[in-house]
Amino acid sequence: MDATAETPTWLPFAIVGGFLVFFPLLWCSVIGLLSAMGGWNRLAKLYPAGDKPISGESHRYVTGMVGGVSYRNVLNVHLTSEGFFLEPMVLFRFRHPRLFIPWKAVTERTPASVLWWKAIRLTIGLPKAGTITLPAKLIQDQPKRAGF
Numbered sequence: 001m002d003a004t005a006e007t008p009t010w011l012p013f014a015i016v017g018g019f020l021v022f023f024p025l026l027w028c029s030v031i032g033l034l035s036a037m038g039g040w041n042r043l044a045k046l047y048p049a050g051d052k053p054i055s056g057e058s059h060r061y062v063t064g065m066v067g068g069v070s071y072r073n074v075l076n077v078h079l080t081s082e083g084f085f086l087e088p089m090v091l092f093r094f095r096h097p098r099l100f101i102p103w104k105a106v107t108e109r110t111p112a113s114v115l116w117w118k119a120i121r122l123t124i125g126l127p128k129a130g131t132i133t134l135p136a137k138l139i140q141d142q143p144k145r146a147g148f
Helices: 011-038 041-048 144-145
Strands: 057-066 068-078 082-089 099-102 107-113 117-124 131-134
Touching: 011 041, 041 057, 041 082, 041 099, 041 131
Parallel strands: none
Antiparallel strands: 057 068, 057 131, 068 082, 082 099, 107 117, 117 131
């Protein structure tokens, strides 16, 4: 190949176009895979939020886990007296519909320590449908207010 050959004018456009197609497909594939691996899909089938209004305390950019998948600073948690809503930020919503977990569906609360933060692991459903781990400071007072 000749070292003095010029780069075709179409090549930069092909690279940019390929990136604009390939990257979103890769992103959606990874986000969808995380939803399935952590159990978000399973919880969404059992506890869909639908169009329920969100009332109560709202916390944004929360770190948590669904199953074994970590959602670091991307969760929005809305606490109510009936339960809690859980949804990721917009960039992470592919295959992650908003959840509404009623407090009565929480069958077990276990203190957990995830690296540097104290958390509470909530077992959801009977039989167990999944686990959600949230910061202890968010969840610790909820059972008293929710009545269980």
